[in-house]
Amino acid sequence: MAKNLFQIAKQKKIKYFLISFVDLFGVLRSKLVPAHAIKEMQTAGAGFAGFAAWLDMTPADSDMFGIPDPDSLIQLPWNKEIGWLASDLWMNGKPVDASPRVMLKNQIKKLKKQNLTMKSGVECEYFLISPDGNSIADPRDTQSKPCYDQSALMRRYDLIKEICDCMIEMGWGPYQNDHEDANGQFEMNWDYSECLKTADRHTFFKFMVKTIAEKHGLRATFMPKPFGNLTGNGCHAHVSVWQGNKNKFFDSKDKLGLSKMAYNFLGGVIKNASSLSAFFNPTINSYRRINAPPTKSGASWSPSSISYTGNNRTHMIRIPDPGRFELRLMDGSANPYLLQASVLAAGLYGLKNKVDPGKPLDCNMYEDHAKYPDLPKLPDELAQSLNLLKNNKDMNDAFGKDVINSYIKLRSSEMNEFKSKNSFDKTKDVTKWEKDNTLDC
Template identity: 55%
Template structure:
């Protein structure tokens, strides 16, 4: 039943709503709306100038109206008089095709037309840095292998426990938090859900982590590779496909290898087939490729793939099948747009089901030690430009995601790449000044 946001505000003591949308680059944009004005916003939307954010529109375009989704409203646990509500972007009385949440909604609808619903969970990793974002905030966090460091996580107990408490309060079902593989890095896990709900929670989680960190005088970052030599921020996705009512896991088949059904293998086959192209979305920044193409880190492993391979319960591959009924995609990083990441997973996987794609040969080797022995597996893109080229050539994936979105994404991301390559770095001076 659709919530009346005005009544919700009265019942919950809400003074303000943050009507929020996520642009093509993953930046969250919002307007703060007084509760007494929310009824009009629920009806007509909050007005934005789309050109002022990372969307492919001009200053001459009409207002973009962000219609709040009342079913997804979240009261801020750290500021209870405020509620965050994700919005669907409209322009000229129609959905703005390139807006990321709209892209995901179309993928969910396309899957539903085939009797499928996709459920996902994400493993969001982040660093806690000093307020300037230059150094790890904890100067005692120096272990060579800091993963699961008991003392280090307790030194950040106030931050991690506060966020976990909030997730408990919100009913997300958080089940573990840990110090991750890099110094200053943490991961927090909560229960899986329908793809849209997971995307909304993922988006809110990033907002929440940054807000709580700032409250404690720290800076949180989900940047894929913020510290040279250390493990980067991944955002591993766990994926399963259910019937349209979400009651039966269609990936589960105890008679098949690893307990994965034919539908599951075809879905994975779609991921494998489109991997190099979907990297443009799961790894959408210049910095992303310093994570998936990194040399060995100080801890001994990057924990990131650089080759399109799959396996059983083995974390050195792009796709891991840890048990019956689900698989893990280890490619995405912390910069991935929460909505576009879910959308491209569904688009690639459902296309695999439709075409009965196969994932190819299972490899059970340690890719970090013996990956050089694999001769026919594609390498993942070496940089953002290569990923964009793969994406631009993938007609199936572009069509599934929508031509308007695809054109806008490639255009703006190519502009970002051009900005990067026109930048003169200290490395260039250090290595070529005396030539």
């Protein structure tokens, strides 16, 4: 039986609910609903006009209704009067196939038919910047190798502590916070979970970090590459597949600790990585991060080739521990639901077709890439990744051709707007258009 949100509101003294959904561009959209109206909203949903968001609809289309998922409820730790809810979009009595949370749930259903569940965790990197977006917030954070810098970390102690305290209160199991490789850049880690829950938490995390940063007079950005000379914002995903309490990716007899199932799943991700970069790296600015030259710190920490390895951060995929792998391709602009849905769709393809990922490479890929001229390269720009996605029959089958076409249509429209005023050149500074359109992604 579904949780009764009206009764929960009474018990927890919630006065308002944010009924939210994420559109295809990853923008969080919401309606603020008073608690006395939540009973009807829980059944009928909150109404939205699809054309008003980044969804491929017209003003003539019927209203969409966001049906809140009671299991996703988060009472805002910094404002207990408000409860946040992720919702699934419905139109004309049916789920909206081209809404990201529905897209993820459709892939989860396919895996569930095999009595399996994908669990995942994400590493969300972000910059703390000035409100105008022109510089990092801490003028004393100037080291050429600032990663793990205790002094810079502790100068932001009050802000980071507040975010981490919120995660502790919400039961996420946060376990470490650190200053990352770029000046002004931070990362906060919490426990992995079932992939839908991880996507919901990822969505809320971005909202929470931005909100608390503003409270402290700063601005937080997950933009892939806000500063050309600094390491970009990645959003690495750690992935495993489970059957009940058993990790089906684990094999103690394998050198890297992975099962045959894990290698097949991994093979599907490798085969489809170039196409899925349209989801993993969805903005024009994303392509300043991958295939990038070394940054101020000496390394970009992002991939350029499609390869996998053991515990080695120069490859697209690394296997840091037995029973899981880390996909390092995604960046901070990735839609939390499409990120998980894409990994799962590619993995399902790999399981179905028993895809062999080949042998792992034990090398420094940043230095030795020339030794592997036949290794597939990642796309150099958004147009290339969109074209690869358009022509990937397997991913079109996985998500539905209409859904893929809608996504490509919207991204192409944005790309054309950029190209009407700018040219994309990785050797030149990040453009004003990129910052205006991506800083708050």
